[in-house]
Amino acid sequence: MLQVLRHPTYAKLFGAQVIALLGTGLLTVALGLLAFDIAGENAGLVLGVAMAIKMIAYVGVAPVVNAVVGSLPAKPVLIFADVVRAGVAVFLPFVDAEWQIYLLIFLLQSASATFTPTFQAVIPEVLPDEGDYTRALSLSRLAYDLEAVVSPMLAAALLTVISYNNLFIGTIIGFIGSAALVVWAHFPGVDAPEQAPFRERVTRGARIFWRNAELRGLLGLNLVVSTMTAMVIVNTVVIVRGTLGRDEDDVALLLAAYGVGSMIVAFALPGVLQRSSDLRVMFFGALFLPAALLATAAILTFAEGTASWISLLVVWIVSGATTSMVLTPSSRLLRRGSSPANRSAVFAAQFSLSHACYLLTYPLAGIAGARLGLAPVALILVGVAVVGLGFAAIAWSRH
Template identity: 65%
Template sequence: MIDVLRHPTYAKLFSAQVIALLGTGVLTIALGLLAFDIAGGDAGIVLGVAMSIKMIAYVAVAPLTTAVLARLPRKPVLVGADLIRAGVAMSLPFVTEAWHIYVLIFLLQSASATFTPTFQAVIPSVLPDEGEYTRALSLSRLAYDLESLLSPMLAAALLTVVGYHQLFVGTVAGFCVSAVLVIACRFPHIETPPPTRFLDRLTRGARAFWASTELRGLMGLNLVVATTTAMVIVNTVVLVQGHLDRPQPDVALMLGAYGAGSMLVALVVPKLLDTVADRGVMLTGGIALPILLLAAAAVMAWMEHTGQWTVLLIMWFLLGTATSAVLTPSARLLRRNSSAHNRPAVFAAQFSLSHACFLITYPLAGILGAAIGLPPIALVLVGLGILGALFTALTWRTSADSSKTAEQRGS
């Protein structure tokens, strides 16, 4: 897998991605401390609104900026997004009101919603070989999982010697280094798409999704992943400290188990996809997720506290493996069903549609979960996950049946 880093352009882009991810993770922690300074006991409300703004920016801005910037070269788009993020991070230490945070978070996440799909759309051109591209996807998945583990540890280490305002300075430096690495890359030539109407550019990605049965099926798996991810991200702390009455470090341990499962699958996926079709791997993961979440709901409802902890740790690990089985190969479908001209729009559509699912499942897991309890909300999310998995299975089965029919007619 590491062999792919011998490609100099990809190595620089991957380094830029990792540095930007670490910067974003540290920035999130510093933002929480800033919110507490400004709002005190209402910091949770401030952060909740900020995270909602983040998701809205991801859903709405990604296709919009892709349409506006469609004819610009990819490198200045990536560099500009990094510099905007650096500028926002530089401004955060001077914030004195909650609404300042909201405005800056919208700008920050809008820049991220521009950077991420553009970055993802460049990689297939940098690594045209499918085997190398698959290994790059696994590295990218590992980077996301490691960031979730390393950012809190890095922030904690820094906070022992500096105040949280200095974390913003480090984040600025990270985004600037990311921009420098992108500038140092030699991008392959990608022809500028022909001029079209703005509405056509805005809807290009969504139309590509609807026209492709593979990508329509991917929409169902986006919903499946969002249901279990919402349960893990929103309710792990409630489960560990409220339901099981365990200490704070066990929250990190449980999230670590989830991340370890995800990383394990990311490591084995390149070899696995040499012998198994990517859609088969993804659908297996998509079917496993609601089953595992249903089992977790049963454990939360009926097992004694003494036995719950180990079993739930194993289930969180398995949820991580199934999630990674869906997410790691998914970009192969996007690459296969796009061209160099519409690839940024297709990746932006996936970015937007997948986060639209989180806009549904995060409030469900949090607000409804607080109202009805963890086992019942797990069942609600299981129901949504089953719907998504069924949609994908039926869509891809129809696609396979159509292909067989076409082959029989041709013969």
């Protein structure tokens, strides 16, 4: 997998991704502490609203920004987005009201909605060989999973010697470092897309998705992935602390189990995809996710004591692994279903449409879980996942 880092341009871009991820991880920790300082016991509400704003920015901003900057070279777009993110982070230590958090988060995540799809669309041009591209996708998945583990540990170590406001300095350094590596990288030339009216440019990626059967099926699998992800992200702490009555350390352990499953698959996928098709691997992985939700509901209803804890660890590992089976190859579909001229529009559409699924399942997992209970909400999410699977099966029936 690491041999792909022999490509000098990709090595710089991967370094930019890793540094920016670490900065974002420090931001997540510092933002939670800032919210508690401002809102006290209502910090959860503040962070919930901030998460909703983040998703709205991802869903609404990505296609619009792509329509505006899609004809521009990728390098200045990426640099500008990183500079904006660093500039927004400069103001975060001075926030003293909730509305300021919301405004700055919207600006920062809007810049991220500009950076991420543009970055993802550049990688296929930097790595035209499909084997190299597949290894890069697995390496990227591994970076995301490691960040989820390393950033909190790094933040905890730093908090022993500095105040949480100084963590934002790490965020600023991360985005500036990312911009510097992008400046240093050499980008291949890509033909600009044909000029078209603004509304057509905004909807270009979504229209390509709908015309392409592989990408249409990916829409359904985005929904499937969002169901189990929402259960993990929103309700892990509730399950561990509330239902099982275990310590705070076990919250981190259960989340780490999810990440471990994902990392195992990230290592194995390049070899697997040489022997099996993307669609088969992705659909096989997606089948396990509603099954994992059913298992979660059964464990929460019937299992007790140590058995319930061990069972959940296994389910979270399997869920992380099968989620990675769906997400890692998805960019290969995006690459196949696009041309260099419209690739940024297609990646922006995937970024926006996938996060639209989270905008549905995150509130569902949280609100329904609080009102109906965790086992019932897991069953509701199973129903949503089955709808996504059915949609993908119909779209991919000819394949």
